[in-house]
Amino acid sequence: xxALIGGGRVVYFLARAFLAKGHGVTIVNRNRDECVNxxxxxxxxxxxxxxxxxxxxxxxxxxxxxxxxAVTPNDxxxxxxxxxxxxxxxxxxxxxxVNDPDNEEVFRKLGITAFSAVRVLSTLIExxxxxxxxxxxxxxxxxxxxxxxxxxxxxxxxxxxxxxDVALPPDSLIACIVxxxxxxxxxxxxxxxxxxxxxxxxxxxxxxxxxxALTGHKV
Amino acid sequence: xxxxxxxxxxxxxxxxxxxxxxxxxxxxxxxxxxDRAEDNFRGLSSDFSGFRIxxxxxxxxxxxxxxxRDADVFIAATGEDNVNxxxxxxxxxxxxxxxxxxxxxxxxxxxxxxxxxxxxxCPTLLAGDGLLRMVGKPEQAADGRPSP
Numbered sequence: 001x002x003a004l005i006g007g008g009r010v011v012y013f014l015a016r017a018f019l020a021k022g023h024g025v026t027i028v029n030r031n032r033d034e035c036v037n038x039x040x041x042x043x044x045x046x047x048x049x050x051x052x053x054x055x056x057x058x059x060x061x062x063x064x065x066x067x068x069x070a071v072t073p074n075d076x077x078x079x080x081x082x083x084x085x086x087x088x089x090x091x092x093x094x095x096x097x098v099n100d101p102d103n104e105e106v107f108r109k110l111g112i113t114a115f116s117a118v119r120v121l122s123t124l125i126e127x128x129x130x131x132x133x134x135x136x137x138x139x140x141x142x143x144x145x146x147x148x149x150x151x152x153x154x155x156x157x158x159x160x161x162x163x164x165d166v167a168l169p170p171d172s173l174i175a176c177i178v179x180x181x182x183x184x185x186x187x188x189x190x191x192x193x194x195x196x197x198x199x200x201x202x203x204x205x206x207x208x209x210x211x212x213a214l215t216g217h218k219v
Numbered sequence: 220x221x222x223x224x225x226x227x228x229x230x231x232x233x234x235x236x237x238x239x240x241x242x243x244x245x246x247x248x249x250x251x252x253x254d255r256a257e258d259n260f261r262g263l264s265s266d267f268s269g270f271r272i273x274x275x276x277x278x279x280x281x282x283x284x285x286x287x288r289d290a291d292v293f294i295a296a297t298g299e300d301n302v303n304x305x306x307x308x309x310x311x312x313x314x315x316x317x318x319x320x321x322x323x324x325x326x327x328x329x330x331x332x333x334x335x336x337x338x339x340x341c342p343t344l345l346a347g348d349g350l351l352r353m354v355g356k357p358e359q360a361a362d363g364r365p366s367p
Contacts, residue, residue, distance in 0.1 A: 052300075052301055052328075053325075054327050054328065054331070055327070074277075074301070075277050075305070076277050076299070076301040076302045076304070076305040076306075077301050079301070079304070079305045079308075080300075080301040080304055080305070080328075083331075083335070084328075084331065087331065087334075087335065088331060100277070100278050100279075100280075102278065102279045102280060103277070103278075103279065106279050106309055106313055109312055109313050110308050110309070110312055110313075
């Protein structure tokens with residue numbers, strides 16, 4: 001069983017997606033009208049109550065949940081829900097939505113896995129709109145590492161430069177070059193050419209700087 | 220050696236927060252009080268000499284602004300248990316404040332978070348125990364003072 005705690009369209013569509021995949025879903029929501037509406041539209045168990053109240057979680061059989069998603073609009077409630085589920089109810093996995101992107105890091109330090117919709121969206125938008133020749137952005141290791149494919153166009157200042165002379169920031173690496181449809185693993189002496197697609201691996205802290213060094217774009 | 224005055228950050232300037240802020244300020248401690256609503260600072264006495272910050276303490280940027288990292292004491296005194304529990308943990312585990320305390324009204328939650336190593340005070344239990352003691356001593360007047 002998957003337990004969703006919160007309200008709004010996020011909960012409705014998440015529940016619908018889980019149900020479509022054949023999972024059992026329990027929703028906890030504090031608004032009675034919304035509960036009635038959810039119960040009518042979904043074949044999920046709906047419990048009306050405050051999701052961070054231990055009695056309500058007990059009523060929702062939280063201890064039988066394999067995963068709990070806390071997606072209320074309040075970060076403090078999501079933290080309390082996750083901590084209660086993990087500590088009191090022995091739920092194996094609890095994830096929290098955070099509204100303040102800074103709280104992703106804060107929750108991690110408190111032992112709770114959290115994701116920020118704002119951060120995910122803003123990263124996507126920035127990367128996709130500012131740099132259309134940069135694709136395949138894969139955040140790895142919980143967002144600490146970025147794997148990016150970059151097309152070197154006419155404006156790229158590194159064309160004709162051997163890799164060893166490219167001023168890449170620390171903690172960044174060109175792992176692979178796709179040239180005329182062929183992949184090659186570059187050495188220091190490998191020159192970068194117009195039309196190369198380079199696979200850049202970098203830590204998030206240096207990602208923007210590494211992109212600037214390769215493309216010349218202001219990121 | 221401990222400095223004579225301590226740096227105290229208080230979250231929530233309702234009746235409890237304002238009482239604590241006034242008391243600690245009067246004792247000569249350096250106090251910062253944070254509240255989401257500026258109006259609540261009206262509850263502070265006129266001789267309160269500390270700082271006021273308008274902001275939501277569940278944003279760590281606000282706790283940073285209050286220099287929580289330098290705080291000797293951190294007290295979470297809002298009327299919302301989850302806010303108090305969150306900011307108190309953040310003060311303790313992210314900002315490294317040695318003495319962080321939270322007001323928790325729900326006795327069930329207070330018990331859990333005490334198990335998690337948080338210093339908590341439950342006003343419900345304090346009031347309840349006080350009233351229960353008075354029920355046991357019917358000779359006391361309703362205002363809590365012994366009758367003459």
